[in-house]
Amino acid sequence: MQLGKGVEWTTHICTMLALLREGQGLSVDALAEFFEVPSAYLSKQMQLLRRAGIVESVRGKGGGYRLARSVDEITLLDIVIAIEGPMLAFRCTEIRQNGPCGLKRKDCKRPCEIASAFAVAEQTYRDALAAKTLASIMQEAAANSTPEHMLDIANWVSEQVS
Amino acid sequence: MQLGKGVEWTTHICTMLALLREGQGLSVDALAEFFEVPSAYLSKQMQLLRRAGIVESVRGKGGGYRLARSVDEITLLDIVIAIEGPMLAFRCTEIRQNGPCGLKRKDCKRPCEIASAFAVAEQTYRDALAAKTLASIMQEAAANSTPEHMLDIANWVSEQVS
DNA sequence: TTTTATCCGGATATTAAATGTCCGATTAAG
DNA sequence: CTTAATCGGACATTTAATATCCGGATAAAA
Numbered sequence: 201m202q203l204g205k206g207v208e209w210t211t212h213i214c215t216m217l218a219l220l221r222e223g224q225g226l227s228v229d230a231l232a233e234f235f236e237v238p239s240a241y242l243s244k245q246m247q248l249l250r251r252a253g254i255v256e257s258v259r260g261k262g263g264g265y266r267l268a269r270s271v272d273e274i275t276l277l278d279i280v281i282a283i284e285g286p287m288l289a290f291r292c293t294e295i296r297q298n299g300p301c302g303l304k305r306k307d308c309k310r311p312c313e314i315a316s317a318f319a320v321a322e323q324t325y326r327d328a329l330a331a332k333t334l335a336s337i338m339q340e341a342a343a344n345s346t347p348e349h350m351l352d353i354a355n356w357v358s359e360q361v362s
Numbered sequence: 363m364q365l366g367k368g369v370e371w372t373t374h375i376c377t378m379l380a381l382l383r384e385g386q387g388l389s390v391d392a393l394a395e396f397f398e399v400p401s402a403y404l405s406k407q408m409q410l411l412r413r414a415g416i417v418e419s420v421r422g423k424g425g426g427y428r429l430a431r432s433v434d435e436i437t438l439l440d441i442v443i444a445i446e447g448p449m450l451a452f453r454c455t456e457i458r459q460n461g462p463c464g465l466k467r468k469d470c471k472r473p474c475e476i477a478s479a480f481a482v483a484e485q486t487y488r489d490a491l492a493a494k495t496l497a498s499i500m501q502e503a504a505a506n507s508t509p510e511h512m513l514d515i516a517n518w519v520s521e522q523v524s
Numbered sequence: 525t526t527t528t529a530t531c532c533g534g535a536t537a538t539t540a541a542a543t544g545t546c547c548g549a550t551t552a553a554g
Numbered sequence: 555c556t557t558a559a560t561c562g563g564a565c566a567t568t569t570a571a572t573a574t575c576c577g578g579a580t581a582a583a584a
Contacts, residue, residue, distance in 0.1 A: 202571095205572075206572095240573065240574055241573050241574080244572095244573090258580095259581065260579090260582055261581060261582040261583065263580085263582085
């Protein structure tokens with residue numbers, strides 16, 4: 201049970217995009233270089249974010265990606281669902297309907313107790329992710345970082361958005 | 363982010379093993395037939411449960427699997443960890459240390475805010491699974507099932523433990 | 525208008541993980 | 555000794571994750 205690398209990558213990237221001013225954008229190549237991740241593959245992950253409405257893209261020279269809404273309207277759950285899809289981690293294949301004592305389908309309108317228990321647990325997970333906004337992450341990051349490092353990043357950003 | 367089929371299979375199987383009396387056991391072949399899952403692969407999953415101390419095995423003729431402890435001492439988390447391993451779903455590859463503004467390793471003793479947030483969320487998931495014992499699942503299952511179906515299963519079990 | 529930089533989407537390739545099978549060794553009952 | 559069962563390792567297959575490439579669209583700048 202593993203989340204794809206895209207979740208880690210794009211979450212960090214969202215914190216970068218949050219530093220941009222109105223009208224600015226960062227290209228996939230710049231972001232890939234910043235984090236040393238493969239550019240072409242990162243491009244695919246960014247497209248997933250775009251289709252989810254988390255970021256928006258500007259095509260053509262000088263284009264790039266930027267956030268599509270404010271940092272307090274983007275949660276970790278939004279990102280996970282954008283990258284991983286909406287399916288639950290627990291896959292119920294209804295094996296209670298199999299074998300010599302298998303139940304009839306009509307008697308299986310409600311999920312079994314096992315599937316229900318996993319669904320409840322996953323909901324707590326999602327609730328926790330939904331409660332964590334990009335805004336709160338950036339606030340914590342700022343509190344734990346040094347002024348020098350934040351300045352480094354600000355300088356790199358301004359070099360990119362030429 | 364998907365849990366393996368072994369989690370669903372072995373959880374259902376634990377509820378079957380819970381029906382056995384002292385000294386009885388069920389063979390992998392019997393369990394595989396009961397749920398219509400591939401016997402050889404199920405055998406692998408059962409070995410994982412065994413190494414985790416959830417079930418115990420009896421080799422040789424007449425042998426099989428049975429629970430290694432009582433149903434209120436076996437949780438869904440025990441089963442998930444036995445099958446999937448102890449790793450967290452979110453893999454932090456420390457990309458904050460990469461690229462032109464990468465942090466030095468010595469400045470990364472604490473996990474970053476993103477990794478922390480995912481760790482907190484996963485802990486709520488695990489807490490929920492740890493709170494769900496096999497005992498509570500069987501109680502719910504009994505409440506939602508019919509006497510006929512429970513009798514069907516009891517009869518099948520007694521045929522197997524010859 | 526041409527060049528350049530960028531996203532977009534599809535196709536493809538590569539790698540890793542999940543799933544599934546097989547077999548020889550071991551163990552215990554009859 | 556034969557039979558039935560787990561154990562563990564090796565292997566095979568299938569699927570998912572990761573990664574690359576390219577042609578097309580778009581827009582800015584030269």
